Amino acid sequence: MxxxxxxxxxxxxxxxxxxVSIINVEENYWNQFRVWKPLSLLVLAGLTPPEWDVTVxxxxxxxxxxxxxxxxxxxxxxxxxxQANRAYEVAAEFRARGVPVVLGGIHATMRTAEALxxxxxxxxxxxxxxxxxxxxxxxxxxxxxxxxxxYANMDTVPFARHxxxxxxxxxxxxxxxxxxxLNCSFCSVSQFNGMRYRHRPVEHCxxxxxxxxxxxxxxxxxxxxxxxxxxxxxxxxLFRAMAxxxxxxxxxxxxxxxxxxxxxxxxxxxxxGCFGVFIGFESPTREGLDxxxxxxxxxxGRDMRAAVGRIQRAGIMVAGSFVLxxxxxxxxxxxxxxxxxxxxxxxxxxxxxxxxxxxxxxxxKMVAEDRIVANQFPDDWKYYTLTFxxxxxxxxxxxxxxxxxxxxTDVFYSYWQIARRAVSSLVTSRGLFRPFVTVATxxxxxxxxxxxxxxxxxxxxxxxPRSAVRRPEPATQSLIA
Ligand code: B12
Ligand code: SF4
Numbered sequence: 001m002x003x004x005x006x007x008x009x010x011x012x013x014x015x016x017x018x019x020v021s022i023i024n025v026e027e028n029y030w031n032q033f034r035v036w037k038p039l040s041l042l043v044l045a046g047l048t049p050p051e052w053d054v055t056v057x058x059x060x061x062x063x064x065x066x067x068x069x070x071x072x073x074x075x076x077x078x079x080x081x082x083q084a085n086r087a088y089e090v091a092a093e094f095r096a097r098g099v100p101v102v103l104g105g106i107h108a109t110m111r112t113a114e115a116l117x118x119x120x121x122x123x124x125x126x127x128x129x130x131x132x133x134x135x136x137x138x139x140x141x142x143x144x145x146x147x148x149x150x151y152a153n154m155d156t157v158p159f160a161r162h163x164x165x166x167x168x169x170x171x172x173x174x175x176x177x178x179x180x181x182l183n184c185s186f187c188s189v190s191q192f193n194g195m196r197y198r199h200r201p202v203e204h205c206x207x208x209x210x211x212x213x214x215x216x217x218x219x220x221x222x223x224x225x226x227x228x229x230x231x232x233x234x235x236x237x238l239f240r241a242m243a244x245x246x247x248x249x250x251x252x253x254x255x256x257x258x259x260x261x262x263x264x265x266x267x268x269x270x271x272x273g274c275f276g277v278f279i280g281f282e283s284p285t286r287e288g289l290d291x292x293x294x295x296x297x298x299x300x301g302r303d304m305r306a307a308v309g310r311i312q313r314a315g316i317m318v319a320g321s322f323v324l325x326x327x328x329x330x331x332x333x334x335x336x337x338x339x340x341x342x343x344x345x346x347x348x349x350x351x352x353x354x355x356x357x358x359x360x361x362x363x364x365k366m367v368a369e370d371r372i373v374a375n376q377f378p379d380d381w382k383y384y385t386l387t388f389x390x391x392x393x394x395x396x397x398x399x400x401x402x403x404x405x406x407x408x409t410d411v412f413y414s415y416w417q418i419a420r421r422a423v424s425s426l427v428t429s430r431g432l433f434r435p436f437v438t439v440a441t442x443x444x445x446x447x448x449x450x451x452x453x454x455x456x457x458x459x460x461x462x463x464x465p466r467s468a469v470r471r472p473e474p475a476t477q478s479l480i481a
Contacts, residue, residue, distance in 0.1 A: 002141040008073040009053045010135075011094075012041040015079060015086035016059035019382050036171040036218045039160055040078045040105055043175070046158035047131045056164045059086070066093055074138050077119075078105040081357050084381040088118040095120070100143060102134060106192055107381070110359035112146065114378060121145055125192070126178075128152035151193070154178070154200045159208045172214035174251075176205045176238065180222045182256075184282070185292050185361045186323060186354060189222045197226050202238050206245045217273075219253035225265065227256060227296065236265055242272035250433070252276035252319075257297060260307035266314035275434060276317040278350075284340035287328040293361070304344045312345070317425065317434050319441070320346035324408065325354035325401055327394040334404030338411035347421055347438045348445065349412045351405060352386035354393070366391055413446035 038058055045054045055072075057064055075094045079087035084107045091101040104123035108115040115122045121143050123130060130147040137143045154177070162172060177199045183190035209217070225235040255277045259265060281297065281304070283289050289298050308318050322337045334351075341349040356363040356372055366372050374380040374390035383390050389401040396404065411417070421442065425435040 003073055003139045005073060007051060007053050008139065009070065010048060010055070010074050010076065011069075011072040012044055012054060012056045012076045013078070013087075013090055014038040014041055014056075014058045014060065015077060015083045015090050016063065017082045017382060017385060018086055019385065019388075037162070037165055037169045037173045037214075038078070039173045039175060039220055041076070042160035042162060042164060042173075043158065044076060044078075044104075044127055044131060045161035045164055047127060049132065049135065052135065054161070054164065056161070058165060059090075061166070061168060066090075071097060072099055074135070075099055075101045077101060077103050079103065079107045080105065081107045081110075081381050082383075082385040083107070084111070084115075085378045086382075088378055091119050100138060102143075106188055107358070109192060110188065110357075111377075116145060118378075121147065123147045123149060125149040126152045128156055128158075151198065152178075154198045155204075157200055157204075159204070159211060162212050167213070169214060171216045171218045172212035173218045173220055174205070174208055174212060175220050176200050176224065177221045177226075181227060182223075182294060182296055183361070184280070184294050185365070186357065188357055188359045191359045193222075197223075197231055199234055199238075202241045205238060206241050206247070209242065209247050209249060210245070212249065215249060217249050217251040219251050222254055223256055224253040225255045225259050225269075227258065232258075232262060232265060236268050239265070239268035239272040239274075243268065247273060249273045250275045252278065252317075254278045254280075257281070257302065257304070257307050260310045263310075263314075266311060266316065270315045274316055276319060276347075276437065277311065278319045278321060279346075280321045281340070281344070281346075282321070282323050283326060283328075284322065284336050285328060288323075288326045291326050291328055292323065304340075308345045312347070312425075312428055315430050315434065317347040317438060318345075319348035319350060320344060321350040321352065322408075323354050324351050324404055325389065325391075325393045325396060329393075329404075330395040331400060331404070333396075334407035335411055338408040341412050342417065345424075347425060347434075348441050349408070350445070351408045353389055353401060353405065355384055355386045355390055357384060409446065413442060418442045418446070 041056045045056055048054050077087045077090055087103060091103065094101050100120040102121045102123060103115045103119040104127060108122045109124045112122050112124055121134065122145070123134065124146060126149040128149065129152060130149045134143070134147055160174065177197055178193040179195065179197045180189045180193070181195045181197070183195060225232055250273050252275060257279055259277065280294070282292050282294050286298055289295065311318050320341050322341070324333060324337060337351055338349065354362070356366040371392040372390065373392055374383045374388070380390070389398040393401060418439065422435055422439050425438045429435060
């Protein structure tokens with residue numbers, strides 16, 4: 001049926017994960033320092049022609065009463081895998097009222113058939129090349145079931161509509177590049193955005209930064225500096241332009257450890273407003289890195305502690321991320337990871353369970369080996385937050401996985417370690433901002449660990465393997481210095 005409204009109404013919805021809210025402020029005061037704006041829908045809104053009346057809804061802030069809201073003409077729902085079943089509930093609610101629903105984003109792309117059973121249309125891949133067509137087809141009453149977006153030309157990525165969400169977010173967000181060549185086994189970025197870095201023009205980046213109201217910004221790029229000399233040169237140009245524009249923002253981003261190798265890069269990043277970086281160390285052992293395929297981290301002669309120290313001396317805090325539950329991981333890995341985090345000197349430790357997400361190399365391997373245990377889909381997608389065990393792990397039962405996770409939190413986030421980190425960042429930083437952020441985020445992670453422990457009590461451990469298929473002799477583990 002054709003849409004005759006002159007100003008059709010579009011709702012763009014970011015569904016909440018029912019188990020783990022990204023920003024559970026009621027249960028953990030410190031989480032308010034980690035409240036970021038969802039970017040995909042703001043970009044989609046930027047791609048939407050002006051005749052559409054667009055409302056962006058983030059269920060993480062508050063669950064709306066959709067029935068009490070004006071009936072939209074079209075609903076677009078995004079979802080990471082962990083949000084998929086809530087996305088389907090939202091879709092069902094609107095479809096029951098006769099409103100067409102389009103699903104898009106990483107999960108709908110990787111599980112298109114599943115999404116198509118629950119929506120009128122699915123946008124596969126990046127939306128820049130197809131969204132205008134979807135809207136035109138809705139208007140002419142000729143919506144197709146699938147639209148496949150190709151990798152966007154980064155000159156055509158619109159400015160995100162930062163004005164569309166209410167205030168209340170501690171962090172604004174922005175994307176300056178897409179893609180990653182490293183293709184780690186558990187990650188879907190190389191599959192979804194491609195193995196080549198695509199950069200937005202530097203002047204677009206600077207101009208869009210200016211449009212963000214929040215003083216703190218999350219740069220969502222998967223690796224802001226890249227891995228080759230050419231990428232680093234681009235990053236320097238970008239940081240120079242940002243510093244020159246005097247944006248008055250403090251931002252954090254994701255990088256690889258090679259950032260520490262270039263003093264000029266570090267200085268420029270700090271001058272551009274960088275106060276923190278998130279680095280995927282992934283595993284404290286060489287065998288773990290081999291398993292994941294992140295050989296980049298095992299470069300000869302790399303001293304992780306010295307590298308982290310160099311970044312911190314530039315005034316930039318370092319959050320380290322590790323994966324727990326690799327095939328080479330055995331009992332004691334939780335403490336080993338915590339000790340590696342302490343030894344490297346990171347300001348923050350983020351430990352996640354190895355989780356086969358659809359579309360990754362790990363998913364293909366675990367499906368082939370019949371190791372996926374939480375497999376009642378779509379309902380079980382809610383466990384795919386990387387904070388629940390979902391598969392059959394080689395050397396650890398589910399109860400042991402939870403125990404290892406709790407141990408890593410208890411060791412790294414003991415009050416003594418938090419106090420030690422606060423003092424160390426006071427001594428090495430140029431001002432109070434970094435020490436404050438260190439303490440706030442440390443408490444956020446510490447108390448989220450407690451919430452997780454409670455959530456685990458609701459997990460049906462009997463579903464998981466009680467004892468894992470242990471290998472006769474766990475391989476000797478060589479720790480990365
Ligand atoms: C920023 C980010 C976060 C932020 C989210 C902030 C927020 N409020 O949204 C935070 C830190 C909170 C986060 C959390 C998690 N994240 Co995260 N995150 C990202 C990251 C780095 C960037 C996302 C982004 O903003 N991209 C920029 C936008 C513009 O791109 P996009 O989302 O792809 O959107 C485009 C298209 O997909 C499409 N599209 C998207 N939605 C829709 C909807 C419609 C209707 C249409 C038509 C099109 C469309 O159009 C957009 C323009 O082309 C991605 C990696 C990546 N490169 O995307 C990982 C990523 C999305 N995260 C991932 C994961 C696993 C998680 C966690 C589950 C675990 C974790 N890492 O801690 C949690 C979620 C916890 C929970 N409770 O559910 C995975 C998801 C994989 C999957 N299959 O689900 C990713 C892909 C990274 C990876 N390693 O694989 N994340
Ligand atoms: S985990 Fe990071 S480095 Fe590895 S493929 Fe994903 S984005 Fe790239």
